[in-house]
Amino acid sequence: MKITDLRIHEVDASHRGNWFFVVIxxxxxxxGVGEASQSGNDELVMACLRQLGERIEGNDPTQPEVIWEQMVGASAIFSGKSGRVGATAVSAIDQALWDIAGKAAGLPAWRLLGGRRRDRVRCYANLNRGTTDRSPEGFAQAAVAAVEAGFRAVKATPFDEVRASHQDRDGLWQDVERGLARLRATREAIGGEIDLLVDCHCRFDLPLAMRVAEAVRPLDLFWFEEAVPRDQIDANAHITAHSGQTTAGGESFFGRAEFERYVTTGAVHILMPDVKHAGxxxxxxxxAHQAQIHQVSVAPHSPAGPVSTMAGVQVAATISNFLVLEWAFGEVPWRAELLQPAEIVEDGFIEVPDGPGLGFELDTDVVAAHAPGETPS
Ligand SMILES: [Mg+2]
Incomplete structure (x- = not known):
């Protein structure tokens, strides 16, 4: 079997950006299908995908790890600021190759990956993209909607007004308080039994992060995500060691080496590799295997479309230190229809599919109906 072509489908997902599906x-x-959304530069990731597609044309697609080394080893795309773009392109192709490898064998990808350790994968609802009303009431309503849809864990991103680079002004703590008010309203609305996760989007410096960690203590958070810039390993490790919060992070890192630094320095309690960017x-x-040696668990980052979510399900199903998978709640109502069979989240869980490859086909009619510039009928 040989790779003959790589095609890219763009879907008009929301005001927060489009989704990019790659078909090999x-x-x-x-x-085979993979997803290359949220690279940080849509034009560049498409160019990168086309270049890598030409490079792997003629190769046997049923050997994903061999092709992975070829793509990563023979390319300069991982240096400098374009690093995440190249990482996203390689990651999308890798997802598609596992899809092909499974379909060629007539087996679900998880069987080729050593077997599934669970039949269904626990998800949390990321409320950020679906919360257009940014008042405390809006946050509370979005969280309640997710709980009513069956989720037992929700994630809020409440610190809209705080900017890491704009701390030289009056009113910083008042801005923090506006975020805290959203969180308190959320906790009050969902009650004490639903897990509440908070993403700080790297907006604090270390002293402010410690102060916020103290202020959110009564809210009994499931985790406190990326309070300071993720590259500041010492500051992250300090928060992890001394804030009393469970920390999570690393969503845009690529490859074992970057996560290795996090694990060995104790930067976070929970790693968040994204199947779209981490490789x-x-x-x-x-x-995940490397983290397991250090008893660090893995909660894959996954705030984009259903293709990368289902690729994340294959990862989640096959690693022993899986914790919970992200799911983008309330973004577009036609999301599930992009796949056949449709993507189903029930009681906050996604069933690990028994179908070959990643377990679905891309519905190209639905994809075409939501291409940029199309008016969906
Ligand atoms: Mg995050």
């Missing part, structure tokens, strides 16, 4: 074709008619299914599993 083969000479035997089997296709695909191949590398996310290696990262």
């Amino acid at each position: 074709d083969t000479d035997v008619g089997i296709q 695909g299914i191949t590398e996310c599993r290696r990262i």
Whole structure:
């Protein structure tokens, strides 16, 4: 079997950005799908995908790890600021190759990956993209909607007014308080039994992060995500060691080496590799295995479309130190229809599919109906 082509489908997802699905074709008619959304530069990731697609044309797609090394080893795309773009392109191709490898064998990808350790994968609802009303009441309503949809864990991103680079002004703590008010309203609305996660989007410096960590203590958080810039390893490790909060982070890191620094320095309690940026299914599993040695658990970051979510399900199903998978709640109502069979989240869980490859086909009619510039009928 040979790779013959790589195609990109763009979907108009929301005001927060489009989704990019990558289809790899083969000479035997089997296709594989991956997702390359949220790279930080849509134009560049498409160029990068096309270049990598040409490079791997003619290769045997049923050997994802071999092709992974070829793509990463022979490319300059991982240096400098374009690092995440290249990482996203490689990650999308890797997802598609596992899809092809499974379909070629007539087996779910998880069987090729050593077997599934769970039949269904616990998800939390990321409320951020679906919360357009940014008042405390708006946050509370979004959280209640997620709980009513069956989720037992929700994540809020409440510190809209705080900017890491704008701390030289009056009123900083009042801005923090506006975020805290959203969180308190959320906790009050969902009650004490639902897990509440908070993403700080790297907006604080260390002293402010410690102060906020103290202020949120009565809210009994499940985790306190990325309070300071994620590259500041010492500051992250300090928060992890001394704030009394469970910390999580690393959503845009690529590869074992970047996560290795986090694990060995105790930067966070929980790693958040993203199957779209960390190096695909191949590398996310290696990262998880490495973390397991240090008793660090893995909660894959996944705030984009259903293709990368289902690739994340394959990772989640096959690693022993999986904690919970992110799911973007309330973004677009037609999300589930992009896949056949449709993506189903029930009682806050996604069933690990038994179908070959990643367990679905991309519905190209639905994809075409939501292409940029199309008016969905
Ligand atoms: Mg985050």
